[in-house]
Amino acid sequence: MNYPFWYIPHLGSGWVIGIIAIFHVMISQFAVGGGFYLPIAERKALRMKDPDLRSAWVKQLASHSKFFFILTGVFGTVSGVGIWFAIGLTHPEATSTLIHNFVFGWAMEWVFFLVELTTAAVYYYTWNRIDEKLHLTVGWVYAGASAATLIIINGILAFMLTPGDTWLAVAGTGAEASKFWNAFFNPTYWPSLLLRVCVCTSLAGVWALITSSRMDGDKQPALKTSMVKWSVAWLVPSFVATPFLMVWYLFMVPASQRALLTLGIDTINSGTFSTVTRMALVIIVTSATIVGVAYFLAYRNPTDFNLSHAIAVLLLALIVTGAGEYSREMLRKPYVIGRWMYSNGVRVPYVSRINAQGYLVTSSWVWGSAGVATTSYSRGEAIFRGECGSCHTLDGYRPLRQLLDGRDRANIRNFIVMLHQNKDDSPYKKFMPPMVGTEQDVNDLTDFLNAQVNPPVPAGQKPLLTAQK
Amino acid sequence: MTSKTASIYDWVDERLGLTELADFARHKTVPVHAQSFWYYWGGISLFLFLVQCFTGVLLLVYYHPGADAYESVRQITFVMHFGWLIRSAHSWSANLMIFSILVHMFSVYFMKAYRKPREFGWLSGMALLGVASVFGFSGYLLPMDDLSYFATKVGLQIPAAIPWIGPIIGNMLRGGLEVNEFTVQRFFALHVVVLPALFLPLFGFHLWLVQRHGNAMPPAEEARPFLQRKTMPFFPNFLRKDLAMWLISLNILALLSSVFPWSLGKQADMLVPAPQGIHPEWYFMSPFEMLKLLGMVKWLQGEPGEIAGILIFTLGILLWVLIPFYDTSKESGRRGRAAHYFGLIAVSALLATTAIGYWTIR
Numbered sequence: 001m002n003y004p005f006w007y008i009p010h011l012g013s014g015w016v017i018g019i020i021a022i023f024h025v026m027i028s029q030f031a032v033g034g035g036f037y038l039p040i041a042e043r044k045a046l047r048m049k050d051p052d053l054r055s056a057w058v059k060q061l062a063s064h065s066k067f068f069f070i071l072t073g074v075f076g077t078v079s080g081v082g083i084w085f086a087i088g089l090t091h092p093e094a095t096s097t098l099i100h101n102f103v104f105g106w107a108m109e110w111v112f113f114l115v116e117l118t119t120a121a122v123y124y125y126t127w128n129r130i131d132e133k134l135h136l137t138v139g140w141v142y143a144g145a146s147a148a149t150l151i152i153i154n155g156i157l158a159f160m161l162t163p164g165d166t167w168l169a170v171a172g173t174g175a176e177a178s179k180f181w182n183a184f185f186n187p188t189y190w191p192s193l194l195l196r197v198c199v200c201t202s203l204a205g206v207w208a209l210i211t212s213s214r215m216d217g218d219k220q221p222a223l224k225t226s227m228v229k230w231s232v233a234w235l236v237p238s239f240v241a242t243p244f245l246m247v248w249y250l251f252m253v254p255a256s257q258r259a260l261l262t263l264g265i266d267t268i269n270s271g272t273f274s275t276v277t278r279m280a281l282v283i284i285v286t287s288a289t290i291v292g293v294a295y296f297l298a299y300r301n302p303t304d305f306n307l308s309h310a311i312a313v314l315l316l317a318l319i320v321t322g323a324g325e326y327s328r329e330m331l332r333k334p335y336v337i338g339r340w341m342y343s344n345g346v347r348v349p350y351v352s353r354i355n356a357q358g359y360l361v362t363s364s365w366v367w368g369s370a371g372v373a374t375t376s377y378s379r380g381e382a383i384f385r386g387e388c389g390s391c392h393t394l395d396g397y398r399p400l401r402q403l404l405d406g407r408d409r410a411n412i413r414n415f416i417v418m419l420h421q422n423k424d425d426s427p428y429k430k431f432m433p434p435m436v437g438t439e440q441d442v443n444d445l446t447d448f449l450n451a452q453v454n455p456p457v458p459a460g461q462k463p464l465l466t467a468q469k
Numbered sequence: 470m471t472s473k474t475a476s477i478y479d480w481v482d483e484r485l486g487l488t489e490l491a492d493f494a495r496h497k498t499v500p501v502h503a504q505s506f507w508y509y510w511g512g513i514s515l516f517l518f519l520v521q522c523f524t525g526v527l528l529l530v531y532y533h534p535g536a537d538a539y540e541s542v543r544q545i546t547f548v549m550h551f552g553w554l555i556r557s558a559h560s561w562s563a564n565l566m567i568f569s570i571l572v573h574m575f576s577v578y579f580m581k582a583y584r585k586p587r588e589f590g591w592l593s594g595m596a597l598l599g600v601a602s603v604f605g606f607s608g609y610l611l612p613m614d615d616l617s618y619f620a621t622k623v624g625l626q627i628p629a630a631i632p633w634i635g636p637i638i639g640n641m642l643r644g645g646l647e648v649n650e651f652t653v654q655r656f657f658a659l660h661v662v663v664l665p666a667l668f669l670p671l672f673g674f675h676l677w678l679v680q681r682h683g684n685a686m687p688p689a690e691e692a693r694p695f696l697q698r699k700t701m702p703f704f705p706n707f708l709r710k711d712l713a714m715w716l717i718s719l720n721i722l723a724l725l726s727s728v729f730p731w732s733l734g735k736q737a738d739m740l741v742p743a744p745q746g747i748h749p750e751w752y753f754m755s756p757f758e759m760l761k762l763l764g765m766v767k768w769l770q771g772e773p774g775e776i777a778g779i780l781i782f783t784l785g786i787l788l789w790v791l792i793p794f795y796d797t798s799k800e801s802g803r804r805g806r807a808a809h810y811f812g813l814i815a816v817s818a819l820l821a822t823t824a825i826g827y828w829t830i831r
Binding site: 275278279285286292293296297300301304309319 | 701
């Protein structure tokens with residue numbers, strides 16, 4: 001049930017969200033972790049007995065807070081709006097469900113955003129202009145507000161993986177919002193929150209290494225040494241706690257989705273689809289690399305630690321963040337909202353109705369009126385965009401032309417029928433939604449895909465894009 | 470150190486001279502300047518070679534050369550637990566190793582680190598690159614899928630184009646007139662016995678020379694007064710950074726192997742025509758394309774074009790290898806500048822022909 005006009009060739013619409021989201025997470029989680037880093041570092045500086053080191057720390061922290069303010073205030077907020085834009089286009093049904101359930105949660109979040117943005121500006125502009133204690137208090141207010149944003153958004157993100165039985169019992173009745181707190185404090189809420197707290201503290205250290213690396217180690221060895229070492233220490237809690245939290249998190253995920261992880265361990269054959277396993281490997285290896293690289297390059301050689309080294313650590317952190325977010329998304333397969341909505345926007349209980357009435361007539365945005373001339377190919381293209389387009393492209397990411405290569409029309413049809421039947425023993429059931437629709441829909445989709453895999457494509461065919469229902 | 474650890478250390482030290490070695494490493498220094506980054510590439514190549522050895526031995530346990538080659542690789546990839554990962558790591562690290570050796574070579578070239586007294590370092594390095602590329606070529610055939618089979622067939626056209634002796638070399642490598650299971654046997658023997666036996670002593674020699682002469686400085690750094698130059702101790706400072714680079718390399722390798730696992734095509738079928746777009750590995754694309762381009766010149770079509778291509782390429786490699794004997798002066802005079810421009814032309818030609826190669830395949 002996606003917008004049929006929203007098709008991103010090569011890249012796929014999922015990656016439009018993915019790219020913006022990974023960039024956003026790198027900054028927004030820094031906004032939370034860095035929000036604690038600044039007042040804790042300032043308090044540490046204010047307690048220093050050596051006046052020279054104390055004033056050098058304060059000067060450096062003022063410089064770091066400028067970097068922090070610009071990065072989070074500009075890029076963090078803009079990319080946050082970008083996510084809304086992208087999810088609204090890619091997953092209109094899922095976005096609608098989230099808004100209907102969590103509108104009050106988002107209202108709270110935006111209040112905290114306002115407090116966050118205001119206090120970040122006040123904190124930066126009032127260095128050495130107001131009383132030290134008051135300045136520190138502003139820092140703590142910022143930290144509290146930014147933590148609140150994490151606490152709220154985590155509930156909504158974790159809900160998408162594990163909405164919980166209580167919410168699922170009322171889903172589709174119109175009374176979903178009455179179970180707001182059940183949906184919010186869902187089974188993966190706490191492990192997910194603690195995992196994100198770990199990521200936030202790590203990113204606070206990683207980004208602080210960027211500004212610390214700019215100090216001249218020859219001219220200010222004591223300052224650079226203390227600052228770099230202290231920033232590296234922010235990576236330690238996450239390194240120690242993450243493995244345990246990860247196990248807890250996975251334990252709370254339904255067994256059917258957890259099985260996706262083991263699917264990829266044994267072989268590449270079935271594992272081809274279980275990229276989540278491979279992403280998990282990337283997370284483990286890269287997290288260990290970050291700690292090793294930070295230890296060798298920063299902790300043991302603080303005065304030589306330069307911007308290239310810091311960027312290397314940052315890029316590694318980007319890999320972990322990207323792989324982490326990707327894994328979280330993949331673990332939800334075949335749903336976009338666990339057990340309630342498939343990743344192509346079809347609600348689980350609607351499957352039988354769509355199978356009886358047809359996909360196009362039940363799709364909100366596709367021209368399905370009587371009297372409109374359509375062909376099997378054009379209907380097939382609309383079905384492809386609606387049912388397949390949120391995960392597949394034709395010749396880029398998860399390319400159907402390549403995945404179906406070597407199959408003739410009958411073979412393609414058999415494959416679609418297998419997806420349509422969605423039997424328990426089908427290996428695809430674990431990570432792909434069923435193909436929904438009537439037999440005519442199956443034939444239409446077959447015709448469209450067959451023309452892509454075994455050209456020529458019928459000339460002059462246009463997809464059904466206009467909303468005239 | 471506790472007394473027990475100290476006594477164990479003393480016992481080993483007395484026999485192996487660990488303290489002496491640590492003192493030596495501590496006194497050894499590495500120049501610090503704007504180009505220091507390039508010093509890590511030799512170490513990265515070494516690390517990737519070690520990965521090759523480790524993953525290669527694991528693959529060796531299950532791989533069957535000869536007629537069963539494809540089936541054994543299929544089992545490694547699709548049946549063995551984590552077999553796909555080990556095979557991917559082996560293939561990716563091979564490519565990354567060739568890449569890092571090339572970066573190492575060009576950085577040595579442009580830093581003019583081949584000049585006296587480092588001529589043997591340069592020559593042994595070039596020999597190592599040669600052996601590494603044969604490692605790559607021989608390893609590529611071993612899975613015997615359609616891509617590796619036809620790419621090897623195409624690749625063997627290069628040595629076979631050498632006048633007079635080319636066909637003999639071609640037949641010797643193939644074990645006959647066609648690429649088949651006998652070729653796999655030969656390439657396997659080359660890959661796991663002959664080439665390591667050549668590589669390891671050469672590599673030991675190369676490392677000994679690096680140790681003997683130390684890191685070369687680029688000409689701009691050499692021109693600075695001695696007191697203005699910065700250095701860092703090899704042990705522990707440089708070694709720590711080296712280890713960090715190894716970790717980063719391992720990470721990139723893990724990322725590539727996990728996210729882009731090495732594929733296995735259909736079993737090679739000698740009776741079907743070659744699929745479209747068959748081409749050699751990227752590091753052989755440049756000579757392959759040069760031969761193709763020369764063959765397009767009107768008066769060089771056919772055999773004369775192939776011979777001209779081989780001659781030009783051989784001459785280029787010869788000039789490249791013998792550069793220490795041409796650009797000998799410490800001062801950057803006319804010869805030094807000529808060598809520099811030659812290097813730039815070589816890099817541009819390599820990149821351009823490789824890009825054209827991939828572009829025309831599309």
